[in-house]
Amino acid sequence: MEHLASGNETAAIAAKMSRASCMPVFPITPQTEIIETLARWKANGELNAEFFTMDSEHSVMSAAVGCSATGARTFTATSSQGLTLMNEILFIASGMRLPIVMANVSRGLSAPITLWSDHTDFLNQKGDGWVQVHAQDNQEVFDSLVMAFKISEDRKVLLPSMVNLDGYVLSYTKEPIDVPTQKEIDKFLPPYKPKHAFFKPNKPLIQGAAVLKPEAYTYFRGQHHLANLNALEVIQEVCKDFKKKFGRDYGNGLIEEYKTNDADVIIVTQGSISTTAKAAVNEMRKGGRRKTKVGLLRLRTITPWPHKEVAKALQGAKHIAVFEKNVSPGRGGLMMSDLKASLYDHTKKKPIITEFVMGLGGSPESIQMFKHGVKLAKKDRKGEVHWLG
Amino acid sequence: MTKDLKQKYDFEKGIPIMPANASAKYNKTSSWRLWKPIIDHSKCIKCKTCFAYCPHGAISWINGKPKIDYTFCKGCLICAEVCPVKCIGKEKEGN
Amino acid sequence: MAKYQKFKDIPDENLLEGGSFSCAGCGGELGLKLALKVLGEDTIVVNASGCMTLLSNWPTSPLKVPFIHSAIENAASTATGIRHALKALNREMNILCYAGDGATYDIGFQSLSGAASRGDDMVYVCYNNSCFGNTGNQWSTATPKFARTTTSPPGSESHGNALSRKDMAKIMGAHGCYSATASTALPLDFMRKVEKARKYKGLGFVDLLVNCPTNWGFEPKEGIDIVMKAVFTGIWPLYEVENGMMTINYDPGPGKFQPVKNFLKGQQRFRHLTKKDIAEIQKDVDKEWELYRGGKYWQTDEY
Structure with a gap:
């Protein structure tokens, strides 16, 4: 179905249709419209998810880690300064291998403070071990977010994903987007059933424990690296699958x-x-x-x-x-x-x-x-x- | 690059998590001990005070009686201090 | 009648077993053990980086309940996330945030205040050894006046920490949530407070003074005696704040407290204190109790 939606609204639609069940949020320009849209739906009973405002972006990412570690599909959104404040927990989210999906509406970094878009914010996060995709238009924002859940939750990957869209240029510009039906999305993106979250019956887990043995630490970092490399293949597979179902592609995905x-x-x-x-x-x-x-x-x-x-x-x-x-x-x-x-x-x-x-x-x-x-x-x-x- | 990393991808096994099942039993802390607390069961009034205060889970309550697990006891002697009838004595380790 | 009146009421099962890496005579570990006895096995422990993080050292852990550690300043935020995820997954479980005083009073205050204001349902226990302990005794806002830490050392120009400690439980009480102070010297009192915090719909906060032989400088076996004296000298008042109303739990009456000297003398961190310093601490404590006995809780005129 054709919609006329801004980049921010598009991201909100994608999060809702992907059935993310937890959404910790915090406002920041030019991302705020995403969470305002979700909040409106929540208020009208149209959004079946836990939607809650935290006290900072740092707390947002911390809560997202809590949600995902518990076993819920988690979405959030941020921008520039917020992303930088999250920095510490971004590494923790990827190191704990939690498939959180986040929309980052790119904006230049302070100082001097600016509101407009450039890519310095998320490119500075190249080393945090997240899967990062950069969209060129609103349709790609929608498609990338839906695909991001599938890529992140793949057993071969199990990493958080960041979908970047340019502030103002996309975030506030309305473009026609093609939105599949909920049924089609559900078929493409099955429910999240993690094996490494808290709630496997009768199997309590310790998450985020200290790994003080250097060889064990190296092993886990190596696994993290391999998961990232696996993502190269999984992104291409998911993109191919997406094209088959919805007829759109973005090169080979990479x-x-x-x-x-x-x-x-x-x-x-x-x-x-x-x-x-x-x-x-x-x-x-x-x-x-x-x-x-x-x-x-x-x-x-x-x-x-x-x-x-x-x-x-x-x-x-x-x-x-x-x-x-x-x-x-x-x-x-x-x-x-x-x-x-x-x-x-x-x-x-x-x-x-x-x-x-x-x-x-x-x-x-x-x-x-x-x-x-x-x-x-x-x-x-x-x-x-x-x-x- | 992958060739240098002599690892295969282990799916969930490669995630730094572990089951919570008190697996610290591999980590025996008995060697930390300078003094060994010893309960005189004939004087013990079974008030559960030592059990309440032991910080290291080294005293368990079995069949209504305290039992010190010497694999884990670190020899802090808090149990001996708090015992209201002073029925917990100490013995120098290594003697 | 409230639960946990006698030591015999304490459940037999240990959810925190032996084999941790904590120092011998660690009050922090004792507090966690006791809290888990109240909350039971259907509990998720959320930890802030600190001594208790190192209980679990991959691949071994003395815990029998789910545990998560992410960073030092975000235990409460992580717990908020878990609470919402539990709702989304239709599960009901206790959440115990177990964080040190540095992670509660200082670096984690924002996330704790946020969680308390939002009324996120959890039990938050601050195991308070009055310093950043795991890094080796550095000053935190929980450090008492004149105490020596490695970042507030006494010297020719210094008598140790020049500042009074922050009254965290009152600040948390001002959020409108359940808030209490406790001490490892009185396990049953602590357990009753954890039970109250569990029943409270929202964030229940307990500030637990724990004996720390390593950083306070005393023999491990003296630990319980020292935290007991903290209560008996009035330097660590035991109180609860419920619905904004404060109740003093222990007050032997005017002039009946032991002199603070009794608490200070056994610890290396107070060894440099002069008679004048001790008199000043005594004066502060007396003044605080005068306020309490006059029905006031803050040292401000407006209150």
Whole structure:
């Protein structure tokens, strides 16, 4: 059924239809509309879930750990400062292997404080062991959240998932989305029946105990790592299954390639700017005598990082223009190191990579910006860094 | 990368949880003891005071009588201190 | 009549067995054992990082009930999550939050205050050894005046901790929930209070003073005597707050308390105290009891 919904409403619809039974929440711009929507449904008796407001995001994630450890399907949502406040418990949630699903509405980090979107908040969480997916439009927000429960709860994975959507650009923009029926969703996503939660009859469990033996600690971290690597396969399987049932797909679930086959220059993006980048690709491919064979690689799965797939997508290009809507001061864009590692490990010919730090604190992107970037990238001989916007 | 990690994925086994079934029995704390409390059952009035105060679950109440489990007793001697009839004596360990 | 009038009323089954890594004569472990005797096996223990976390060291644990530990500052929030998940899964169980004084008075205060205000149903026992004990005796807001900790050491410019301790049970009482103080010296009193906290619909808080031989500096066997003296000198008042009304549980009457010196003298953390310091502590305690006996609970004029 077609709906006209903002990114935030979409996330709320997805959480409800996925039958998440526990939702600890805390308000933060630009995420608040998600929890307001859920609260309204709860007040009208339309939401069959425990919905409760906590005293901070730190407490939200702590409660989510409690809910999931007990055995309930758990959803929450946050943004920027909230995500950073959760930081400690994010590691605990993934280390205890609890399949919590969270929508993160991306927003730049303080200081100076900003409300607008950039990707620094969640990319700083690359090391927390969550499965992270980044959506480009509202339809993908819905689909990714539903898929996230299935991926997270898979026995081969058992990890929490974060679905990222860009603040304002998606969170407050209404787009038409196609929502399957509840029956279809239920068929795709069966109830959560964990084996490692509290309530297996007559089998009390100790969770979160100290592991002081270094070799045991290494074993559990190794298992966590393997679970993350398993997620690479499970994401692809679930995406395939989703396509079969609902007819939509997002590349292979890990990356999405657009006209990369014959491309000389490949633009790398993630999130909602990818849609603008696609339009730029189309324009540049048209341009008559001066046309450039440009392609686009959209990074969809951030963690686990699909090294091979990324390298394969990029290996044919002469130039790569990476547009990063984030920055780590003193390091540059946060995706660069991963991208370069992929190419170093898996390709013989090394393309030249030009980095563009752009879109910080909500600076708008444009087709012109991508065209300009591609022009600079083609002239680049040593791997330059440019700040745009 | 996976090759270097000489592990296979163990599903739920690879999650740091354990059953709560008092499995600490592997962890014998008797070696911590300097003094060994000894109950003189002939004087014991079975008031359950030592059982109430033992911090380490080393005194159990079996058939209406206290019994010290010397595998776990850490020798804090709280039981001897709180006994209202002073029927718990002590003996130096290793003698 | 209330349960647990005699030691003989204490159930035989131990839900916390031997073999933990706690120090010999640990009052914290004693408190957990007693609380579990009240709450029974249908209880989830939620722990904040601290000494009791190390009871369970993978792959061994002395506990026979479900247990979860996540971080130091979030025991109450984790318990809130568990309570809601139990509702969602249609289960009824006791939840026991067992956290140290640092995790309750200081770093975990926000999550505890939140849970108390929301009325989330749980028993919250703070095992209070008046310092950050597991890290080796650092100052917390539960540390009594002039006590030596490694971060408030006495020296030529210092008499130890310069501040008075925070009155946590009163603050929790002000949330409108059940709140009480207790001591491991009086297990039955503590157990009755845990039973009340269990029956209370909402968060029931018990601040349990526990004997800590390692950080207070005394022989393990003297522990019960020392916490007993804390009660008998009036330095650790036993009271309950129910519906905003405070009841003093033990008051021998004016002038009948032992001098605080009796409590202070057996412990290394007070060894540096001068006569003047002891007199000051005595004055504080006397003043506090004067307030209580006058029907006042706070040292403010407005109250």
